[in-house]
Amino acid sequence: MIGSFLSMTSKKITPTEKKPPRSFFGGLLCGLLTFVLLAGVFEGICRTGWVDNALPLRSVGNYHTQFETKWFKLEDYVRVNGGVDVILLGNSMVNTGVDPEVVAAKYKELTGQDVRIFNFGVEGLTIAPMSDLAQILVEKYHPRVIILYTEMRDYIAGNGDDVTRKFLANAFIQQQLGNPSIEGYLESNSAALQRLLPFRYASRADFLDTYILDARRFSETTAQGYEADRQTGENIDTLPNPADPNDAKTFALFKNYTMDPGRIADLESILAYKQQGTVVIVTELPTYPTYYAFLENASDQQKYQVDLQQIVEANGGYLLPTVSSDLIPLADRVDNHHLNFKGAPIYSALLGGQLADLCTLQQVCLLAEG
Amino acid sequence: MTVTSAIFLLAAIAAALLWHWLPEKLRKYWLLVVSLGFLATWSWKFILVLGVLTLVNYQLGLFAHPKNPRSRRWVVAGIVIDILALFVFKYSNFYLPEAQKLLASLGLPLSDGFQILLPVGLSFLVVQWISYLVDVGNQMLPPQRDLVKFSLYAFYFPRLLSGPVERARVFFPRLDNPLKVDRALIERSVVLIFTGLLRKLVFADPMFNMIPANAFTDPSKYAGQHLFLFLLAFGFALYNDFAGYTMIVRGVSLWFGIELTNNFNLPYLSRNFSEFWTRWHISLSNWLRDYIYFPLSWKLNKLNANQKAFFNFVLPPMVTLFVSALWHGLSWNMLLWGGLHGLYLVAERVPSLFKTQKPMHEHPRWRQNLGIGATFTFAMLAWVPFKTSVFNTLVYWQSMFDWDKPDFFLLKRVLKGKTLLLTWTAFDIPNPILCLVLALAMLFDLLQNHSREETFIQKWPLWAQVLLIVILMLVVVLSAFTHQLAPFVYQNF
Numbered sequence: 108m109i110g111s112f113l114s115m116t117s118k119k120i121t122p123t124e125k126k127p128p129r130s131f132f133g134g135l136l137c138g139l140l141t142f143v144l145l146a147g148v149f150e151g152i153c154r155t156g157w158v159d160n161a162l163p164l165r166s167v168g169n170y171h172t173q174f175e176t177k178w179f180k181l182e183d184y185v186r187v188n189g190g191v192d193v194i195l196l197g198n199s200m201v202n203t204g205v206d207p208e209v210v211a212a213k214y215k216e217l218t219g220q221d222v223r224i225f226n227f228g229v230e231g232l233t234i235a236p237m238s239d240l241a242q243i244l245v246e247k248y249h250p251r252v253i254i255l256y257t258e259m260r261d262y263i264a265g266n267g268d269d270v271t272r273k274f275l276a277n278a279f280i281q282q283q284l285g286n287p288s289i290e291g292y293l294e295s296n297s298a299a300l301q302r303l304l305p306f307r308y309a310s311r312a313d314f315l316d317t318y319i320l321d322a323r324r325f326s327e328t329t330a331q332g333y334e335a336d337r338q339t340g341e342n343i344d345t346l347p348n349p350a351d352p353n354d355a356k357t358f359a360l361f362k363n364y365t366m367d368p369g370r371i372a373d374l375e376s377i378l379a380y381k382q383q384g385t386v387v388i389v390t391e392l393p394t395y396p397t398y399y400a401f402l403e404n405a406s407d408q409q410k411y412q413v414d415l416q417q418i419v420e421a422n423g424g425y426l427l428p429t430v431s432s433d434l435i436p437l438a439d440r441v442d443n444h445h446l447n448f449k450g451a452p453i454y455s456a457l458l459g460g461q462l463a464d465l466c467t468l469q470q471v472c473l474l475a476e477g
Numbered sequence: 478m479t480v481t482s483a484i485f486l487l488a489a490i491a492a493a494l495l496w497h498w499l500p501e502k503l504r505k506y507w508l509l510v511v512s513l514g515f516l517a518t519w520s521w522k523f524i525l526v527l528g529v530l531t532l533v534n535y536q537l538g539l540f541a542h543p544k545n546p547r548s549r550r551w552v553v554a555g556i557v558i559d560i561l562a563l564f565v566f567k568y569s570n571f572y573l574p575e576a577q578k579l580l581a582s583l584g585l586p587l588s589d590g591f592q593i594l595l596p597v598g599l600s601f602l603v604v605q606w607i608s609y610l611v612d613v614g615n616q617m618l619p620p621q622r623d624l625v626k627f628s629l630y631a632f633y634f635p636r637l638l639s640g641p642v643e644r645a646r647v648f649f650p651r652l653d654n655p656l657k658v659d660r661a662l663i664e665r666s667v668v669l670i671f672t673g674l675l676r677k678l679v680f681a682d683p684m685f686n687m688i689p690a691n692a693f694t695d696p697s698k699y700a701g702q703h704l705f706l707f708l709l710a711f712g713f714a715l716y717n718d719f720a721g722y723t724m725i726v727r728g729v730s731l732w733f734g735i736e737l738t739n740n741f742n743l744p745y746l747s748r749n750f751s752e753f754w755t756r757w758h759i760s761l762s763n764w765l766r767d768y769i770y771f772p773l774s775w776k777l778n779k780l781n782a783n784q785k786a787f788f789n790f791v792l793p794p795m796v797t798l799f800v801s802a803l804w805h806g807l808s809w810n811m812l813l814w815g816g817l818h819g820l821y822l823v824a825e826r827v828p829s830l831f832k833t834q835k836p837m838h839e840h841p842r843w844r845q846n847l848g849i850g851a852t853f854t855f856a857m858l859a860w861v862p863f864k865t866s867v868f869n870t871l872v873y874w875q876s877m878f879d880w881d882k883p884d885f886f887l888l889k890r891v892l893k894g895k896t897l898l899l900t901w902t903a904f905d906i907p908n909p910i911l912c913l914v915l916a917l918a919m920l921f922d923l924l925q926n927h928s929r930e931e932t933f934i935q936k937w938p939l940w941a942q943v944l945l946i947v948i949l950m951l952v953v954v955l956s957a958f959t960h961q962l963a964p965f966v967y968q969n970f
Contacts, residue, residue, distance in 0.1 A: 131664050131935045131942070135671070138946025145947065168958050290958065300958075307955040309910060310683030312690070315901035323899075 146299060153298035164322055166304035167279035167294045172321045173202070174229045174274065179301075180332050181225050181248070187330070191248050193224040193473050195332075196237055196377075197256030200392045201228025204446040205256075206455040207331035213459025214473065218466055222473045226332035231270045234261035238373035239275060243283040245380050252386045252473050254427075255377055258394075258444075259402075259411050262374075263360060264367035335448035338441045346400050357401045364407040366414055378422035386471060388462075389419045390427035393435055393454065395443040425471055430457045478518040480638065480725050481677055486670075488515075489635075493732035497658065505625050505652070508733065512634035516597070523596040530562055531631045534606040538620040538627070541613045552614035559603045559610075566595050568807045600804060601640040602631055604764050609645040611768060618646040626652060633735075635726040639719070641738040641760035655734025666731035668932040673724030675945065676717040678952050680918040684714035687911040693865035696873040700881035704873060706907045706915070711864060712857045713918045716744065719758070724931070743926050745856070748837045748848035750821040753856060761801070770797040785830050794822035805863075810870060813862040821855055881905050 152158060165179045166172070185191055195205055207224035214222055227244065234257060241253060260266055274280065282291025293300050305321070308314050328334040347354040378387050399408050419426045434457060439450030446454055466472035478485050492511040496504055516524050537558070540551040609630070613620045621627045630648055656662060692699060692707045699707070720741040727737045738760045747753035754762045774793045781789060795816070802815025828834055837845060862870040883906045890896040901908075925933050934942060 129939070131668050131671075134937075134939055134942035135667065135946060137939060138943045139950070141943050142947045142950040294958075303955065304958060307959045309955075310686040310914075312687050312692075312908070314687075314910070315908065319898055319900060323897075 149302075150297060150299040153302050158302060162302045162305075164305040164318070164325055165301040166307075167277070167301060168290070168304055168307075169277040169279060170273050171229065171231070171270075172305075172317075173324065174232075176321070176325050176328055177227050177229055177332055180328055180330065181227060181244075184223075184225055184330055184332070185248060188223050191223050191225050191250050193222055193252040193254060194244055194248070194250045195224065195226045195228060195254045195256065196241060196244075197228045197392075198232050199228065199230040200258070200394075200445055201226060201256045202230060202332075202334050203336040203441065204228075204392050204451050204454060205458065206329075206333045206335075206451050208329065208333070209452045209455035210459040210462070211331075213456045214463050217460065217463035218472070220466075220472065220474050224331060224473075228256070228332070231267060232274070233267035233271065234370050234373045234377075235267065236271045236274050237261075238376045239280070239284060241377045241380065243280070245383065245385055247283070250385060251475055252388060253377065253380065254388045254390065255374075256392055257374065257389060257415070258391050259364065259408065260360065262366040262370040262411075263364070264369065266360060333451070335451065336441050336445060337448055339438055339447055339449075340440050340442045340445075343395050343437055343440055343443050344397060346397055354401070361401045361407075362403055364402060364404075364411070366411065371418060374418060375422050378419065378424040381423040387424040388427055388465070388471075389415070389424050390458075390461075391429045392444070392446070393430045393432040395432055395437070395440060398443040425465065425469075427461055427465065430454060430461070478515065480635075480722060480729070481674065485515075486729075489729045489732065493729075496733055505629060508634075509625055509629055509632065512629065512632040512637065515634040516632060516637060519597050526566070526596045527599070527602065527631060530559070530602070530606070531628055532624075533558060534610065534631075535621070535624055535627045538610060538613050539622070541610050542620050543614065543616050548614055552610045555610040556607050559606050563599060563603045566599055569595075571807050598637045598639065601636075601642055604642050604761065604768075604804070605630065605645070608642075608764055608768060612644070612646055618649070621645065621649060633730075635730040635735075636737055638726075639722055641723060641727075641740045642764050643738060643760070644764075647738070651735050656731070656736060658732065658734050662731055662734070664935070665932055666728040668935045669724045669728030669731070671946075671949070672932070672934060673721040673726075673728060674953075675949055676721030676724065676918075676921075678721075678956060679949060680914060680921070681714045681718035681721055682956075683914050683952075684710040684911065684918070685718070687908055687914070688714075693861070693873065694869055696869060696876045699876065700905055701877050701879045702881070702883070702905075702907055704877045705880075706911060708857055708860060708873075708877065710911055710915050712745070712860050713915055715860065715863075716741065716757075717918055739931065742931075743922055745853050745922065746849055746926055747852045747856075748845050749825050749852055750818065750856075751825060752837065753852055754818075754822075761804075765797050765801055769800050770794070773797070790826060790830075791823050794826075795819035798822070809867050810862040810865060813867055813870065814859055817855075817859045817862070821859075 164175075166175050167178065169175055181191065181194075193207075195201055195207065205226050205228070207226050211222050211224050214220060227240075229240070232240070237255070241255075244250065245253070277294075278288050278291035279294040282288065282295050294304070305318065308317070311317075324334065347357065349355060349358050374389075378389075380387055399405070402408055416426050435446060435450045435453055439447055439453060441447045462473060478488075480486075492507075496507055496511075499507055513524055516527070534555060537551050537555040541548045541555065545551065609618075609621075612618050621630070626649060629652060630643070630645055633648075636643060688707045688710055689699075692704070693711075696704055723737075723740040727739070730737045740759050742756040742759065744753055744757035747756050754766075770793050773796055774789070777786075777789045777792060783789065796819075798815040798819035799812060800815075801818075802811040802813075805811050805814075837848065840848075858874065861873045865873065884904050887896065888904050888906070891898045925931060928936065930936075934945065937945075
């Protein structure tokens with residue numbers, strides 16, 4: 108083929124067989140039309156799901172690929188289950204710490220109710236971008252309940268701002284928040300583009316490693332959004348050391364702790380969904396006591412808990428008490444604030460029990476009555 | 478605004494349409510307005526700086542007319558002013574820290590963060606102005622009295638950022654007598670732009686991105702096979718980046734009927750380094766030949782007519798390549814790069830000391846192919862100091878030949894499903910995507926060489942053209958969603 112191709116391009120034309128060269132404009136037009144046609148065909152194929160095995164990853168152009176995993180898992184979950192009743196919101200602690208399947212099973216055992224629960228824990232997100240994410244999820248999926256996992260780091264001014272900025276800069280997110288653009292529209296609605304976007308960084312040096320990692324994480328995240336962490340931490344019960352450079356940053360983060368008013372406003376904006384009929388339950392994952400050794404004063408934690416309770420109750424939310432950390436063995440943790448694949452089911456069952464109690468004792472149930 | 482952006486191309490189309498609509502005598506004014514507008518998208522301060530330098534060179538050109546008894550002095554003064562301007566703006570990193578210390582000690586501290594911005598295209602403009610003044614002084618062309626035309630010689634927007642370096646005696650006639658913009662010319666321009674975009678977006682940018690950021694700054698971290706591939710990729714990426722840019726601007730310039738100099742002619746198929754420098758960055762190489770190499774050779778021959786004398790033999794190529802190195806940057810690694818190329822040229826001339834050499838095209842095919850291989854190899858090796866410090870260059874060269882055995886056993890286990898695929902780097906096999914893009918870039922050049930025309934894709938069968946266009950469109954669409962337009966490397970010069 109190459110031989111005939113080369114001979115065609117260097118063929119000498121004798122006077123008797125002189126013919127005008129074909130216009131490049133014709134080739135350009137054909138090329139553009141072919142591209143449009145192929146794009147249309149690919150769009151159709153992507154909407155059928157035939158490419159799920161060949162191109163498992165999808166993207167909406169956000170830099171946070173773990174968020175995208177959760178987004179598409181939730182989309183698939185809703186499509187299969189007809190909707191979602193409960194969405195868990197939080198950071199990486201939630202991502203690896205709560206198994207919705209276990210929660211739902213325990214809840215059903217105690218209340219008889221079949222609940223559809225999805226874990227939307229996203230690494231690195233604080234309460235600031237979570238308030239925007241909550242808006243998007245409530246408006247799109249109308250869950251009956253949001254269980255918001257929050258902790259002291261959420262309310263430190265400036266903490267996680269870089270992640271927030273990059274996350275919210277995404278045209279897709281802005282499209283969902285009511286700031287439309289062509290890019291946002293395409294990222295939201297084109298199945299073909301969503302399959303192609305994971306390859307937009309194909310020319311980066313780390314692309315192959317990153318793609319393999321993202322694909323593995325996608326496959327290891329369950330249909331309900333839970334991603335088990337297989338590691339087991341060491342020296343979790345050792346107190347942090349201010350002289351250790353690894354710990355020094357966290358000590359600095361918690362120094363002179365106060366709850367930032369801006370971050371409190373973000374919490375209040377999530378609690379305000381009560382007015383739209385969404386129940387908001389606020390709770391915290393059971394961290395190991397050495398986690399709060401970073402605080403300058405032990406009273407900071409108590410004050411935080413009191414303030415949090417006041418804010419939640421004043422805004423019509425429900426504060427679920429934190430499960431005792433004694434109930435999760437050391438070997439079931441990744442570190443002093445993340446649970447591993449053994450600790451997550453234990454906590455999830457306890458959570459299921461708590462939610463069942465909330466339903467039977469306070470008539471705050473995960474499903475609407477009737 | 479870069480030349481690969483949609484805004485640039487749309488604005489250029491609009492400017493060209495208006496240019497055609499205007500009466501002939503108004504066109505040069507419109508072209509100048511458009512060019513200044515393009516420059517303003519970078520910074521209005523550049524217009525100020527380059528405007529002053531343009532006026533200075535314009536006036537010096539008038540003074541340099543041979544009728545003026547002191548014309549030679551005005552030429553020298555102009556060269557000194559232009560080189561000084563280049564030094565002040567381009568090499569501020571070199572002298573500014575010391576200047577800041579000195580001023581602070583005198584009680585005149587500069588504000589924190591004070592810096593001197595390099596106006597875009599200054600390096601290229603300086604060599605253009607120098608060639609203009611020398612040519613006027615040597616009566617090769619009359620001084621340009623029309624300030625608008627002289628300003629266009631500096632600001633003409635398609636070539637403003639990174640050349641090509643145009644000779645005034647070639648540019649002014651083309652400006653005065655533009656080509657007839659007919660369908661054939663438009664088609665040629667579109668092919669040039671398309672090929673340029675292909676070289677830049679499909680070959681150059683991906684290859685640059687696929688080379689890890691620390692490959693040249695910390696080469697000891699990589700196995701030899703990776704460094705080998707990175708160097709090849711860098712060499713081809715740099716070439717396609719600059720060649721792509723030149724093709725795009727030449728294509729855009731044809732919309733105004735102005736032909737610009739071709740800057741590249743398949744340099745990696747050169748049979749020796751003398752030929753290499755007639756194929757790589759042609760406009761600058763020719764400038765160096767005409768304004769450094771030849772005058773220096775003549776001067777040395779006047780002092781000693783023996784062409785085989787050491788100074789006659791060694792100095793011209795070495796000095797010329799050192800000047801080229803300094804033009805690219807004031808650093809030891811750049812001087813090493815220039816010095817290497819100078820040595821290559823000197824080494825090539827050694828056989829001529831003993832007997833008269835045949836021109837390369839008269840040698841047998843195997844000898845020419847051997848020349849291509851050797852020139853390619855040594856040119857590639859010289860790109861290392863072009864890219865990184867002298868120390869890292871030595872480490873790179875040494876590490877390149879220290880290969881690790883790829884883990885084919887692990888690869889086999891993964892392919893058979895016995896082991897989970899965790900990372901690609903675990904195999905220690907070079908990036909297959911990079912290998913593919915590099916191979917395609919090489920094939921593209923080989924096809925162009927076979928066809929002997931730079932617009933060779935015009936003659937390709939329809940299916941091949943369609944395939945290229947689909948690939949380019951896919952790359953353009955995906956690039957749009959990364960919000961990244963990699964700048965042209967030679968914009969930094």
